Amino acid sequence: MRGKHRVIVSTKRLKYDFELRRNLTIIRGDSATGKTTLVDMIQEYVNNPTGSPVDLTCDKKCYVLEGALWKGQLAEITDSIVFIDEGNDFIKTEEFAREIQKTDNYYVIVTRESLPTLPYSVEEIYGIRTSGKYGTLKQSYHEFYRIYGTLTREKDIKPELVITEDSNSGYQFFDCVCRENHLRCETMNGKSNVFHYLRDHKNEKILVIADGAAFGSEIDRVLRLIEGYENVVLYLPESFEWLILSAGILKNNHVLEILDAPYDYVESEAFFSWERFFTAVLIDETKDTYLAYMKKRLNPAYLQDVIKETILEKIEKISLTWKK
Template identity: 75%
Template sequence: MKGKHRIIVSTKRLKYDFEIRRNLTVIRGDSATGKTTLVDMIREYVNNPSGTPVELACDKKCYVLEGSLWKEQLSAMQDSIVFIDEGNEFIKTVEFADTIQKTDNYYIIVSRESLPSLPYSVEEIYGIRTSGKYGTLKPCYHEFYRIYGAQTLKKDTKPEVVITEDSNSGYQFFNSVCRQQQLKCETMNGKSNVFHYLNMHKNERILVIADGAAFGSEIDRVMQLIGGKDQVVLYLPESFEWLILKAKVVKSKWADQVLEKPWEYVESKTYFSWERFFTAVLIEETNGSYLAYAKRKLNPAYLNDSVKDSILEQMTKIQLF
């Protein structure tokens, strides 16, 4: 599955209207915010579409996945939008992650806990906001809002330390830049280590660079730890490969189209996260050229001044050169 999909589920008193654009969407929020009610309404419609007051409008089939027989249920769900309520412990398992990445469904998961096995984006974590008035005849409209959006810096920042999520080409690029500027750069060798590093280095000016496309499971505790402190800045592009494409060092009309509306191109069964997709795009678009890209080892061409500066210029308000 790919593309944006709008879901409208309603009764005479209650209405949810929202749109999803990735294979993994997470709904957060305290009790009594409407999360479970949403799943209950989907379940009621699926189980008894002709005998329920619930109405459902969507261009894809919708299902609720739950219980100990989830794998058996999932085998019958294809090209569909699958809702999962909190309390289903299987969503925390590696088995669940391994299973759903082989499917062509989109998943909407209700969970107040982080899900480290799943590569979900910081931009696809939502709460439910209620607007309108409660009443016997008036609808109560529920809309989704992003909990974590792109961070906007109020002033330029120059870090003392740069940390990157992994040790691949992204780290190699920033490590080279930092050496030239006599800055310290360290790899975390995994997104879960970002929190532990920040917890031990609370008084340094740190720039965290991580793939926003898969950092969703870490963002909550990292944001709580830094608490809006100016000395820690999170820079979360979709991925390093996305950053390169955004810099337009690769001349490709198709890549430009992909960047404008990636959801129209990312096939969920092929790419479990947008990070993987942008890597594939960059490899394909640079194949056979002097900018031929490899994930594991950085092509030195990306350290040429013109290419390097074009990439760094995308990081507005961050001074690394």
């Protein structure tokens, strides 16, 4: 499945109206915010579509996955939107991550806990709030709102230390830039290590660079840790490959079309996260050229002054050319 899909679920009293654009969407929030009610309404419609007081409108079929038999249920679901309420512990398992990676569905997961086995985006973590939009009809209208918005400060950032979540081409690029400008750069060798490093280095001016497309499971605890810190800033592009594509180096109209609406191009069965998709696009669009991209080892062409500066200019409000 790919594309954006609007879901409208309603009764005479309640209405949910939201749009999904990735294979993984997380709904968070405290009790009594309407999360479980949403899933219950969808389940009621699925169980009795003609006799239920619930109306459901969507261009894809919707299902609720639950209980000990989830794996068997999942095997029967294709090209659909699957809702999972909190309390289903299987969502935390490696087995669940493996199984849904093989499917062409979109998944909406209600959970107050982080799910480190799943590569979900910081941009696809939502809460539910009630609007008075339908107050005159005595209908409570529930809308999704993005929990994590812009994560960098308004003022320009000049770090002393840059940390990246992995050791691949992204780290190699920023490590080179930092060495040229007498800054330190360290790799965390995994997104879960970012939290532990920040906890132990509270007094340094740190820029964290991580793939926003898959950093969703870490964002809450990292933000809680650095709350009030003036010396730690997060920069979360979709991925390093997205950053290169967005910098306009390739002069490619097809790439621009993809960047404008990635959801229309990302097949959920082929790409478990948008980070993987942008990597595939960059490799494909640069093959057999001097910019041929490799994930594990950075092509030195990306360190040429003009190309390097073009990539860095894409990173707004952050300067890595400051020297002590």
